[in-house]
Amino acid sequence: AQSVTQPDIHITVSEGASLELRCNYSYGATPYLFWYVQSPGQGLQLLLKYFSGDTLVQGIKGFEAEFKRSQSSFNLRKPSVHWSDAAEYFCAVDMNTGFQKLVFGTGTRLLVSP
Amino acid sequence: EPEVTQTPSHQVTQMGQEVILRCVPISNHLYFYWYRQILGQKVEFLVSFYNNEISEKSEIFDDQFSVERPDGSNFTLKIRSTKLEDSAMYFCASSDLRGSGEQYFGPGTRLTVT
Structure with missing residues (x-):
């Protein structure tokens, strides 16, 4: 069955340090790939998405992600984390069935220390 | 910026009761979705809706x-x-x-069944 794995449940990063959140998917073809962020009490906000083309995609808030087909990964990165980045981050996959049914990973909670 | 709104923000109901959760999608959008997130778990797809009919539903979306x-x-x-x-x-x-x-996701409705 198709699945999305985010192996890190929690990550703590110092403010100003770099960040990488891991995401792996299990799917026969190349799906559409997304990263969403959820702040407490808020809905899900799209950070970035990959459909095709350049495997390094830029998103909002200084985030980027790299699609690596050989590793079935779509890791999220940010060179310098700000305290306001503390939130839950979800990787999601659209299996390209046409109606964009998103399959989410379990999420990674990012804590930012001073 | 247009946004998806949901009401109520929190609904408490007794087991066996009927509930209706309401959403106002962005006005020019044509595709609509419901997802749920059990506390501490990942976001799960429930149903997609287009042209006044269900286009896809998950096994969670039963006759209830x-x-x-x-x-x-x-x-x-x-x-x-x-x-x-x-x-x-x-x-x-x-x-x-x-x-x-x-x-585009709404802020969510927290449903508590007692």
């Missing part, structure tokens, strides 16, 4: 669930006879494009 677009603006999720395990955050989303369109 139904969706409706009663007028030109609202999109509702009804649970006919709630169970304790229906307690979750329910997210509505909408998009304007099939497949490659970004899904």
Whole structure:
């Protein structure tokens, strides 16, 4: 069955340090790939998405992600984390069935220390 | 910026009661979705809706669930006879494009079944 794995449940990063959140998917073809962020009490906000083309995609808030087909990964990165980045981050996959049914990973909670 | 809205923000109901969760998608969007997130778990797809009919549904979306677009603006999720395990955050989303369109999520309705 198709699945999305985010192996890190929690990550703590110092403010100003770099960040990488891991995401792996299990799917026969190349799906559409997304990263969403959820702040407490808020809905899900799209950070970035990959459909095709350049495997390094830029998103909002200084985030980027790299699609690596050989590793079935779509890791999220940010060179310098700000305290306001503390939130839950979800990787999601659209299996390209046409109606964009998103399959989410379990999420990674990012804590930012001073 | 247009946004998806959901009401109520929190609903408490007794087991066996019917609940209706309401969503107002972004006005020019044509594709509508419901997801749920049980506390501490990942976001799960429930149903997608297009052209006044369900286009896809998950195994979670059994006969106890139904969706409706009663007028030109609202999109509702009804649970006919709630169970304790229906307690979750329910997210509505909408998009304007099939497949490659970004899904815009609402802030969610927290449903508590007692």
